[in-house]
Amino acid sequence: MCDTYEPPGAEGLGVLMAVDDDELVQAAQRGDEAAFRAVYRAQQPTLLRYLTVLVGGDAEDVASEAWLQIARDLPKFRGDADGFRGWAATIARHRAMDHLRHTRRRPVAAVPVELVAADLPDPLDTAERALETIGTDAAVALIATLPRDQAEAVMLRAVLGLDAESAGKVLGKRAGAVRTAAYRGLKTLAQRAVTPDAPAALRGVR
């Protein structure tokens, strides 16, 4: 069964996930270790990015705790692959809140934009070039500079792929509130776009 779910290359997993996300989650629920591994590989990167927005450098640790709970509670989960993403995000968020409570810290302060700017495309680059060069970490760091409710809304929707309703369940908010927060976040991000005539936009915002 390992052979079924764990092809050697990355593409194999990608294809598998694309072909049958729901079945993979179901297989993992039945205890299929290879299926769980595939689910992990598909889910962990975006979950980690979401957690980075919440707890910064502690994201890996919190993600580990979250996966322990996911692994343990997976048999109890009811739903499809979309539902699983929301469920996993909810668990991750709870673990992040616990972590912040225990460390008596407030959610990560918005990352200073200067730190992000270094990773962003050269101001002279065209949009096409920007698309090629902007890195995932820089993009996440940029989103993390948003107020937390906006950052979370953008991450859950654009990165974890949840719709407004699902994201609302994760956040304990109504779908409309999530839409508004995400909208405001995108507007802010748009203003921070690195442009030749507006380089100060990056440095000026804290």
Next chain:
Amino acid sequence: MSIHEDHRPLDRDAAELLLSGDPAARAARPWLGAVLAAAGSPGAGAALPGEDAAVAAFAAAHTPTVRPRRISVLKTTLAKLLTVKVAGACLAVAGSAGGVALAASNGALPTPLHKAPHHAPASASHSAHPHPSGTPSARPSHSFPPADFFKLCQKWDARPGHSQDDPDFGDLVKKAGRDHIDRFCTDLPKPHPSGSFSSQPHPQPSGSASPHGSGQPGPKPSSLPSGSAKPEGR
């Protein structure tokens, strides 16, 4: 197209399309589109740090209910087995000790009590078909149960004129007394010449069987009645 276009006012509908990954909307807003695409890019699909730990947790969580239970069941079973064994050993020790005590009190020490019943029927069947040969070598030479004397007597009778000093008959002489061999042999019960098992209780008068030395594993008076009654009843 340039990233300058991102500075156009963003409406809610466009924001929704950007968030849901609509290609056209992201192309229309290159900067926002690039940021969102990069942030939401799928993982490489390769092994990730923490993956093995997560899988181990998964494995532990899914074999879990089974494994600890199995171990505890094993432990319990082992404990029970040990208890039973110890108890059994104690019983065995107590039992054998009791048996020894009982045997000793019955004066039947050399022969285990529980063996007599097995020998009695066996001797009965054997006695019906005498096996005159082959027995002497089967038991210690110093032991002379009645059957051996019977053979000696046969030998004695078969060789008229032989001497009592013949070492072959030394034991017979000792047993019967010098010059009394003929009489001893005449009195020796003939119907049970089997002698294949020297210690069997033969259905013969205990008086003639018991005379020889003490400590022999010979027939016990106490075992004779039952030993003789059963075989003959058949």
